[in-house]
Structures are given as C-alpha cells and as structure tokens.
Amino acid sequence: MVKYPNGTFAAFRKSVGEPTFKKNQKSNYYRKNINFSDRGMTLEQMINESNKFYRLKEIAVVHKKPTPIQIVKVDYPKRSRAVIKEAYFRQESTTDYNGVYNGYYLDFEAKETKNKTSFPLKNFHEHQIVHLTECLKQKGICFTIIGFTSLNRYFVTPANVIAKAWWTQNKSSVTLTEIEEWSVEIKSGFQPTLPYLEAVDYFIADRKSKNGKYKI
Structure with a gap:
C-alpha cells in the first residue's frame, strides 16, 4: 500500500494564460505500418525506448524521474525474494x-x-499542475504526452493547455477535439519509437517566432 502525503496548493490557483492557437499540426515522422501499442508496449515503455535512442544518438538526455519512497513493512516469503507490504x-x-x-x-x-472522446483531468494531481506551471515560468519546455490507447493516437499537448483546463471550474475533461486543436499529433515508429522531439521542435520554433501560437 502506497500513500500520498496530505497537502494543498490553493495559493497557486490562478490563470496560466489562455492558448490562442487552434490548428492541429502533425509530425513529419510517420511509419504507417508500425504500431508498437499493438505489440503490448505501454506509453511509458515507448517513451523510455525513445529516450534511450535519443541518448545513444546524442540528440537529447531525458530520464524518467525516480519516486522516493519510505519502506515500512517487508515480508520475506522466500529467502531470495522480498515483498514490500507497506x-x-x-x-x-x-x-x-x-x-x-x-x-x-x-x-x-x-x-x-x-x-x-476525451481525456479525464482527474488523471492529474494538483501538485503536478503546480510544478509544470512553475517550470513554464522559468522558460522550460513543458508538456504532456497523451495516449488514446483505444484509438492508437498520441498527442504532445503544451502544459499551459492542460493547466488552464485543470483550473477551470466544473471542467472534468478535455475533449479529443480540443486536444486535436491544441496539440501536435505524433505517430509511433521504429527509431525512435515515439518521436516526441518532433513536437518539441515545433514548440521551440514557435517560441522564437514573433507571432507564436503555442505560448509555451
């Protein structure tokens, strides 16, 4: 059993700026007949494989963050095997x-x-939204990779879009149509498995543009 600590971030409940862009853009990287989700690969596995490819090719260095936990109770059903109970x-x-x-x-x-048809906002915790907002203020490139597993579709959505939707009262989800309008859609391939840096390139170019749409 793993428990979250208590806490609130009500002081951070403020607007992060409404996105003005409404046109979907797609990655140029596309392999029609390759779909790794059909091979039992989860979104996390696809990203991890992509990160390995990017690192080996010296394109980028991206890692999954470890989650620090305090182990309280461990059982040893076998001498060579430990089971964390709490x-x-x-x-x-x-x-x-x-x-x-x-x-x-x-x-x-x-x-x-x-x-x-939609992405439930309950999948995010408040402290995650706060963290992304703080990183945006420091000029980081922040986003969410959203996988619609039933549709085999993947989107790179700017963090300010998710944050604004999350703070909107009585809004429990973001529709697929909204995600299509506000995101860069990417396709699973071979190497990298999920080319999300194609979307990041759009965001960087947009940031440099005088008339940028993404505001990321």
Missing part, C-alpha cells in the same frame, strides 16, 4: 520525465486513457 512517498512526485534538448530544459508527464 510504503509511503517521502515527498510528492512531480512529473514523469525531465532532461535537456538543444539547450532547452524539458519537463513532461505521460498519460494514457482508454476513452475515445
């Missing part, structure tokens, strides 16, 4: 991944849903 998070986790790409700090979360 543990607590030492501190609240932030996001899944962070790293560096072309001199830019990356910080992002990975989420999956079986829903075909």
Whole structure:
C-alpha cells in the first residue's frame, strides 16, 4: 500500500494564460505500418525506448524521474525474494520525465486513457499542475504526452493547455477535439519509437517566432 502525503496548493490557483492557437499540426515522422501499442508496449515503455535512442544518438538526455519512497513493512516469503507490504512517498512526485534538448530544459508527464472522446483531468494531481506551471515560468519546455490507447493516437499537448483546463471550474475533461486543436499529433515508429522531439521542435520554433501560437 502506497500513500500520498496530505497537502494543498490553493495559493497557486490562478490563470496560466489562455492558448490562442487552434490548428492541429502533425509530425513529419510517420511509419504507417508500425504500431508498437499493438505489440503490448505501454506509453511509458515507448517513451523510455525513445529516450534511450535519443541518448545513444546524442540528440537529447531525458530520464524518467525516480519516486522516493519510505519502506515500512517487508515480508520475506522466500529467502531470495522480498515483498514490500507497506510504503509511503517521502515527498510528492512531480512529473514523469525531465532532461535537456538543444539547450532547452524539458519537463513532461505521460498519460494514457482508454476513452475515445476525451481525456479525464482527474488523471492529474494538483501538485503536478503546480510544478509544470512553475517550470513554464522559468522558460522550460513543458508538456504532456497523451495516449488514446483505444484509438492508437498520441498527442504532445503544451502544459499551459492542460493547466488552464485543470483550473477551470466544473471542467472534468478535455475533449479529443480540443486536444486535436491544441496539440501536435505524433505517430509511433521504429527509431525512435515515439518521436516526441518532433513536437518539441515545433514548440521551440514557435517560441522564437514573433507571432507564436503555442505560448509555451
């Protein structure tokens, strides 16, 4: 059993700026007949494989963040095997991944849903939204990779889009249509398995543009 610590971040409940872009853009990297989700690979596994490829090719250094836990109770059903029965998070986790790409700090979360029409915002914790907002203020490139597993579709969604939706009162989800409008869709391939840096390139170019849409 793993328990989250208590805590509130009500002081951070403020607008992060409404995105003004409404046109979906797609990655140029596309392998039609290769779909790793059909081979039993989870979104996390796809990202981990992609990160390994990026690191070996010296393109980027991105790692999954470890979650520090305090082990309280351990059983030893066999001498060579230990089973953790109870543990607590030492501190609240932030996001899944962070790293560096072309001199830019990356910080992002990975989420999956079986829903075909929307993405439930309950999949995010408040401290994760706060963390992404704080990183955005420090000019980090922050986003969420959202996988619609039933549709075999993957989107890289800017963090400010998710944050604004999360803080909106009485809004429990982001529709697929909204995600299509506000995100960069990517396709699973061979190497890298999930080319999310294609979307990051869009965000970086947009940041440099005088008339940027993404505001990331």
